[in-house]
Amino acid sequence: MDKLARTNDPAGTRRRIVDAAYLAFAGHGYNATGLQELRIAASVSSGAFSHHFATKKDLGLAVIRDRVRTAVESTWIMPVMSAPTAVVGIEQVFETIIFDLEKSGSISGCPVNNMALELSSQDAEFRQQLDQIFLLWRDAISDKLKADLAAGRSRVSDPGAMATFVVATYSGAMAMAKASQNVQPLRTCLRIMMDVIRN
Amino acid sequence: MDKLARTNDPAGTRRRIVDAAYLAFAGHGYNATGLQELRIAASVSSGAFSHHFATKKDLGLAVIRDRVRTAVESTWIMPVMSAPTAVVGIEQVFETIIFDLEKSGSISGCPVNNMALELSSQDAEFRQQLDQIFLLWRDAISDKLKADLAAGRSRVSDPGAMATFVVATYSGAMAMAKASQNVQPLRTCLRIMMDVIRN
Amino acid sequence: MDKLARTNDPAGTRRRIVDAAYLAFAGHGYNATGLQELRIAASVSSGAFSHHFATKKDLGLAVIRDRVRTAVESTWIMPVMSAPTAVVGIEQVFETIIFDLEKSGSISGCPVNNMALELSSQDAEFRQQLDQIFLLWRDAISDKLKADLAAGRSRVSDPGAMATFVVATYSGAMAMAKASQNVQPLRTCLRIMMDVIRN
Amino acid sequence: MDKLARTNDPAGTRRRIVDAAYLAFAGHGYNATGLQELRIAASVSSGAFSHHFATKKDLGLAVIRDRVRTAVESTWIMPVMSAPTAVVGIEQVFETIIFDLEKSGSISGCPVNNMALELSSQDAEFRQQLDQIFLLWRDAISDKLKADLAAGRSRVSDPGAMATFVVATYSGAMAMAKASQNVQPLRTCLRIMMDVIRN
DNA sequence: ACAGGCGGGACTTCCCGTTTAT
DNA sequence: ATAAACGGGAAGTCCCGCCTGT
Numbered sequence: 001m002d003k004l005a006r007t008n009d010p011a012g013t014r015r016r017i018v019d020a021a022y023l024a025f026a027g028h029g030y031n032a033t034g035l036q037e038l039r040i041a042a043s044v045s046s047g048a049f050s051h052h053f054a055t056k057k058d059l060g061l062a063v064i065r066d067r068v069r070t071a072v073e074s075t076w077i078m079p080v081m082s083a084p085t086a087v088v089g090i091e092q093v094f095e096t097i098i099f100d101l102e103k104s105g106s107i108s109g110c111p112v113n114n115m116a117l118e119l120s121s122q123d124a125e126f127r128q129q130l131d132q133i134f135l136l137w138r139d140a141i142s143d144k145l146k147a148d149l150a151a152g153r154s155r156v157s158d159p160g161a162m163a164t165f166v167v168a169t170y171s172g173a174m175a176m177a178k179a180s181q182n183v184q185p186l187r188t189c190l191r192i193m194m195d196v197i198r199n
Numbered sequence: 200m201d202k203l204a205r206t207n208d209p210a211g212t213r214r215r216i217v218d219a220a221y222l223a224f225a226g227h228g229y230n231a232t233g234l235q236e237l238r239i240a241a242s243v244s245s246g247a248f249s250h251h252f253a254t255k256k257d258l259g260l261a262v263i264r265d266r267v268r269t270a271v272e273s274t275w276i277m278p279v280m281s282a283p284t285a286v287v288g289i290e291q292v293f294e295t296i297i298f299d300l301e302k303s304g305s306i307s308g309c310p311v312n313n314m315a316l317e318l319s320s321q322d323a324e325f326r327q328q329l330d331q332i333f334l335l336w337r338d339a340i341s342d343k344l345k346a347d348l349a350a351g352r353s354r355v356s357d358p359g360a361m362a363t364f365v366v367a368t369y370s371g372a373m374a375m376a377k378a379s380q381n382v383q384p385l386r387t388c389l390r391i392m393m394d395v396i397r398n
Numbered sequence: 399m400d401k402l403a404r405t406n407d408p409a410g411t412r413r414r415i416v417d418a419a420y421l422a423f424a425g426h427g428y429n430a431t432g433l434q435e436l437r438i439a440a441s442v443s444s445g446a447f448s449h450h451f452a453t454k455k456d457l458g459l460a461v462i463r464d465r466v467r468t469a470v471e472s473t474w475i476m477p478v479m480s481a482p483t484a485v486v487g488i489e490q491v492f493e494t495i496i497f498d499l500e501k502s503g504s505i506s507g508c509p510v511n512n513m514a515l516e517l518s519s520q521d522a523e524f525r526q527q528l529d530q531i532f533l534l535w536r537d538a539i540s541d542k543l544k545a546d547l548a549a550g551r552s553r554v555s556d557p558g559a560m561a562t563f564v565v566a567t568y569s570g571a572m573a574m575a576k577a578s579q580n581v582q583p584l585r586t587c588l589r590i591m592m593d594v595i596r597n
Numbered sequence: 598m599d600k601l602a603r604t605n606d607p608a609g610t611r612r613r614i615v616d617a618a619y620l621a622f623a624g625h626g627y628n629a630t631g632l633q634e635l636r637i638a639a640s641v642s643s644g645a646f647s648h649h650f651a652t653k654k655d656l657g658l659a660v661i662r663d664r665v666r667t668a669v670e671s672t673w674i675m676p677v678m679s680a681p682t683a684v685v686g687i688e689q690v691f692e693t694i695i696f697d698l699e700k701s702g703s704i705s706g707c708p709v710n711n712m713a714l715e716l717s718s719q720d721a722e723f724r725q726q727l728d729q730i731f732l733l734w735r736d737a738i739s740d741k742l743k744a745d746l747a748a749g750r751s752r753v754s755d756p757g758a759m760a761t762f763v764v765a766t767y768s769g770a771m772a773m774a775k776a777s778q779n780v781q782p783l784r785t786c787l788r789i790m791m792d793v794i795r796n
Numbered sequence: 797a798c799a800g801g802c803g804g805g806a807c808t809t810c811c812c813g814t815t816t817a818t
Numbered sequence: 819a820t821a822a823a824c825g826g827g828a829a830g831t832c833c834c835g836c837c838t839g840t
Contacts, residue, residue: 010819027320117317189368244805246804406822444826532773563785566769566770577724583761605798606797607797631834642800
């Protein structure tokens with residue numbers, strides 16, 4: 001009896017779906033999220049839903065492209081690139097994230113990491129998309145380190161390796177933080193990592 | 200009249216179920232695994248299944264306690280403890296894991312990490328159990344580092360923090376390895392980590 | 399390739415489900431009825447079923463509202479209201495019911511009573527809905543008795559109490575008739591009841 | 598791990614099962630009660646359970662014979678028989694029941710009536726057993742009325758019919774009381790019934 | 797007599813994807 | 819593009835009864 005009003009707004013509908021899906025997938029996981037849950041959260045009928053995303057996998061890929069990637073770009077890539085040096089950038093990113101987590105009270109983890117671990121062994125296409133994001137992330141840090149090295153602002157000899165290390169340590173620290181619901185692993189790893197890069 | 204033979208073997212039945220579940224949960228995830236799949240893999244009737252595990256969650260907790268924990272103990276804790284020094288132990292563990300992964304051809308990730316990321320935000324009990332395993336893991340490394348420090352075999356000033364860092368970096372490197380289906384991140388992170396601990 | 403023909407007929411589908419459920423719930427009980435049984439009886443897929451009724455309880459409530467209530471209205475309330483006096487109406491209702499039961503051969507009892515006894519202690523919402531029907535039923539008789547009293551066609555001094563008594567005696571007589579598979583209790587109670595009201 | 602101690606006590610075991618079953622069957626119904634629930638309530642293993650009752654139906658019949666029948670005997674038949682007259686006995690029974698219900702706070706209905714309505718249309722054997730109890734009940738009242746008539750203590754001309762009427766009205770009033778969770782229907786019907794019998 | 801493991805299946809609920817219809 | 823009905827099947831849970839073993 002509570003019929004939905006009809007509102008022709010393709011872009012808005014699609015955005016509402018992807019928003020709801022990003023929250024749910026990053027929050028409690030892809031497989032633990034039902035489409036009905038998303039339809040309700042996005043206030044979208046099953047017909048409209050299917051029109052925009054033929055399958056759940058299509059939606060998953062769209063979420064990775066439209067939300068997970070941009071999340072990495074806005075929280076990691078852009079801050080690092082616009083920082084004076086890679087080290088400073090990385091430190092600021094960590095501190096921003098730690099600050100936000102402490103404010104929010106609950107730690108739901110890093111979206112890329114969450115989705116990568118859940119979906120990599122489930123579907124090759126998911127795995128590739130997620131791997132690409134890891135690469136983007138790593139390359140951004142690597143490029144910054146290279147620039148620092150060229151400008152004499154850094155003594156890091158292998159920027160590519162160091163970037164991989166930074167991403168890995170952050171991801172693992174966030175995993176531990178999520179399991180313990182405590183930011184301590186992030187703080188600890190940040191400190192040691194800073195020593196490594198500054199050496 | 201073609202009744203199925205039956206053999207009262209509670210311990211064996213339970214073990215078959217937990218074995219199948221560990222493989223599946225660590226392999227393609229808890230939520231992506233159906234109980235039907237496990238029943239078939241373990242050759243167990245649904246009645247027998249329910250007798251041993253009332254709910255899927257019960258099974259999940261049993262898998263964590265009986266398999267994930269022991270997997271960490273046998274692949275990490277025992278090798279590190281029985282190595283001459285923590286550094287040597289950690290290096291050997293990494294190399295063993297890298298060797299095994301290259302032999303097997305596919306990288307399904309670290310069971311603790313996989314399950315922690317999937318289940319921590321799904322259920323508090325899961326989260327606590329997984330967090331405990333992280334602690335066990337970290338403490339084993341920390342204890343070894345302390346012993347090394349006391350014996351003058353190490354210059355690591357904060358063993359607890361260093362242990363957290365090792366676990367985090369390993370976990371993150373394994374996540375990247377899983378996403379890229381390549382052991383390179385593990386190698387890279389091992390090298391940098393060794394420099395950090397030895398320096 | 400042998401896809402099932404489909405015809406969007408929401409009202410019809412819903413009606414078929416409720417019809418089948420009413421027959422089954424009133425016939426052999428709510429808890430003794432499986433949804434599979436209803437799906438087959440109504441020729442409805444489980445998907446269509448879920449679309450109309452999310453849970454069995456939802457269906458139960460719909461059955462009470464859409465069928466049990468109207469059954470009471472058509473077999474009791476309307477006949478009594480349109481009869482010259484309450485006494486005549488009640489007598490006619492009883493006799494119609496007795497006649498129908500004898501024709502059908504088996505006595506499955508009064509739907510309201512059947513469902514009330516089974517479901518009142520199972521769920522508060524069921525209990526309230528069923529209680530409301532008892533009230534409607536009782537009030538219809540009460541109103542008729544009041545009108546008779548005002549018009550001097552009855553000497554019943556407390557119409558409300560008398561209506562309760564009529565409903566109770568009918569319900570109890572029907573319970574006994576169901577247990578004995580014999581209409582005798584209905585006849586007996588009708589006779590005594592008539593003496594009481596006519597006094 | 599919480600193994601049950603072994604206690605050879607056949608009579609006690611059986612009684613515990615039947616007790617738990619009577620409470621559950623009369624309380625929330627035969628079909629709504631699982632055997633596992635009863636096993637837990639009676640602290641009985643599945644093996645011991647099966648030893649005493651091969652099927653659920655066997656248990657149901659035992660409950661009717663060993664508990665429902667005796668419940669009717671102790672709450673209705675004996676009090677009426679030992680009362681000075683049928684009228685007084687019936688009045689006392691009603692008042693005792695109303696008093697107990699008000700004390701307990703919730704109305705779960707008359708066990709005979711509850712089980713008769715649920716099981717009569719489900720199984721012929723159940724129906725017969727329940728019908729027999731109705732007969733016993735009715736006959737006890739009828740006999741008392743006959744004795745009163747013979748002794749000049751009553752003007753009831755058809756004791757058998759009157760007994761049927763009393764049982765029916767009580768059953769129906771209790772059904773309404775259960776649905777409304779209010780003893781008022783019992784009070785109301787008692788008053789009118791008393792007028793009828795005394796007239 | 798009792799403890800518990802087990803077989804096989806039914807239960808309600810929910811899933812994802814498709815189709816009709818406006 | 820959007821709303822809603824629908825198909826078909828799988829999900830996890832629980833059912834009852836039997837069997838083995840002590």
